[in-house]
Amino acid sequence: MSFTRRSLMTSALSVALAAGALVAPMSAQAETTLVIANSQWLDALRGQNLWAAIKKFEETHPDVTLEQEAIPSKDYADRLMTEMGAGQGPDIMIVQEGLFYTLAGAEFLVPLDDVTEGVDNLNATNENGVVDGTRLGIAWQRAVYALIYNKSVLAAAGAEVPTDIDGLIANAEKAASATGAIGFTGRHSMNEFSAWFMDFQNWAYGYGVDWVDAEGKLTINTPEAVEAVEAFKAAYVSGIMPIGDPMSTQRTRFKEEQVAFSIDNSGGSLNIASGGAMPSSDLGAAPLPFPHPGAHQQIFLGVSTHSDHPEVAKEFLSWLLTDEGQQALREASGPDALATDVPVTAEFEAANPWAPAFAELAETSRSTLIPGYELETTSIMRPVMTGVEKVLLGAATAEEALAEAQADISADFN
Numbered sequence: 001m002s003f004t005r006r007s008l009m010t011s012a013l014s015v016a017l018a019a020g021a022l023v024a025p026m027s028a029q030a031e032t033t034l035v036i037a038n039s040q041w042l043d044a045l046r047g048q049n050l051w052a053a054i055k056k057f058e059e060t061h062p063d064v065t066l067e068q069e070a071i072p073s074k075d076y077a078d079r080l081m082t083e084m085g086a087g088q089g090p091d092i093m094i095v096q097e098g099l100f101y102t103l104a105g106a107e108f109l110v111p112l113d114d115v116t117e118g119v120d121n122l123n124a125t126n127e128n129g130v131v132d133g134t135r136l137g138i139a140w141q142r143a144v145y146a147l148i149y150n151k152s153v154l155a156a157a158g159a160e161v162p163t164d165i166d167g168l169i170a171n172a173e174k175a176a177s178a179t180g181a182i183g184f185t186g187r188h189s190m191n192e193f194s195a196w197f198m199d200f201q202n203w204a205y206g207y208g209v210d211w212v213d214a215e216g217k218l219t220i221n222t223p224e225a226v227e228a229v230e231a232f233k234a235a236y237v238s239g240i241m242p243i244g245d246p247m248s249t250q251r252t253r254f255k256e257e258q259v260a261f262s263i264d265n266s267g268g269s270l271n272i273a274s275g276g277a278m279p280s281s282d283l284g285a286a287p288l289p290f291p292h293p294g295a296h297q298q299i300f301l302g303v304s305t306h307s308d309h310p311e312v313a314k315e316f317l318s319w320l321l322t323d324e325g326q327q328a329l330r331e332a333s334g335p336d337a338l339a340t341d342v343p344v345t346a347e348f349e350a351a352n353p354w355a356p357a358f359a360e361l362a363e364t365s366r367s368t369l370i371p372g373y374e375l376e377t378t379s380i381m382r383p384v385m386t387g388v389e390k391v392l393l394g395a396a397t398a399e400e401a402l403a404e405a406q407a408d409i410s411a412d413f414n
Contacts, residue, residue, distance in 0.1 A: 036067070037069035037076075045274045080095070092313050092317075109304070137301065139298070141267065145266075148262050186199060196385060197368075199263065206289075208224040267336055269358070270336075296368070321340065
């Protein structure tokens with residue numbers, strides 16, 4: 001799928017220009033140093049493994065040194081746009097799909113068509129890296145969502161893997177009652193808005209929501225959306241969720257074998273399965289307990305127009321698309337889909353039997369961004385999620401909250 005740059009430019013550029021006034025110039029990087037920005041560098045264990053994977057580039061390119069720019073995920077977009085607006089920032093950026101479109105709209109990304117010329121094994125994860133007929137991004141990872149669970153907790157409680165929301169609530173309650181574990185975890189607060197709206201897309205898509213009609217008009221207060229919000233509230237008020245805990249705390253508790261079920265993406269699941277009390281073999285993954293498939297988070301690599309070494313950066317991307325580069329990344333990425341169909345290793349699958357389920361779910365998952373409104377998705381979802389929070393807190397019905405969101409969104413976009 002290809003998107004038009006003209007539709008991305010206006011708001012993104014204004015954000016970038018405003019941000020540029022906030023930062024003082026930085027010193028130039030050394031001639032052969034490539035700075036690569038990524039929030040994942042801060043992930044426990046996985047960040048270390050991902051960095052070690054791409055550092056293999058230096059083995060065949062001894063004149064190039066890779067250097068990290070590690071930014072916490074909650075600060076990542078603002079920090080990166082501030083740096084870019086000031087004409088600074090990294091050479092290469094590893095960014096979520098929404099931020100990728102913002103960078104593209106502000107014309108902060110170097111064309112990469114020459115990097116992929118002659119590469120015939122790129123898969124569908126790369127499709128949205130093309131804007132207005134020009135490739136600006138190459139897939140880093142695609143993290144699809146699944147229902148994950150602790151096999152030992154379920155076995156001790158005699159609980160089953162559910163296929164619908166009523167089953168999720170019932171089995172989460174059963175697990176919590178029998179073992180003392182938390183029944184179900186998931187983001188549920190505007191305090192984690194940017195990640196919560198992406199997580200919530202699974203509930204929306206799972207109940208048949210598209211957010212746009214056949215003519216491309218934004219449609220928020222649909223029966224499907226009402227059903228999705230009511231399903232989420234049913235889980236929220238049932239007592240199976242740890243209300244108020246951030247997702248980082250919830251994932252730590254899952255890692256410590258204190259959680260029965262969660263809806264999480266493949267990257268988060270790899271974090272949970274790595275370096276904790278719970279053996280990875282105890283983690284299970286299944287389709288979401290909804291009638292329809294869920295979402296994925298797409299992450300792209302892009303080269304900055306401010307880079308002093310764009311050709312060297314492209315050389316790195318070319319290496320990353322080779323069998324050597326993809327295999328190195330595969331060993332660190334676990335079940336995430338990569339730019340090519342390099343398979344999960346037999347050794348990884350044996351140690352992590354939950355991984356193949358994510359690969360299967362990736363075949364039908366959808367982007368967290370709204371088609372035709374890729375740049376505006378975050379702005380559109382803010383009133384939607386504000387409405388969802390009102391419903392959770394008993395301040396409005398699903399119909400009332402979505403009607404209010406529809407009015408606000410229609411005034412701005414339709």
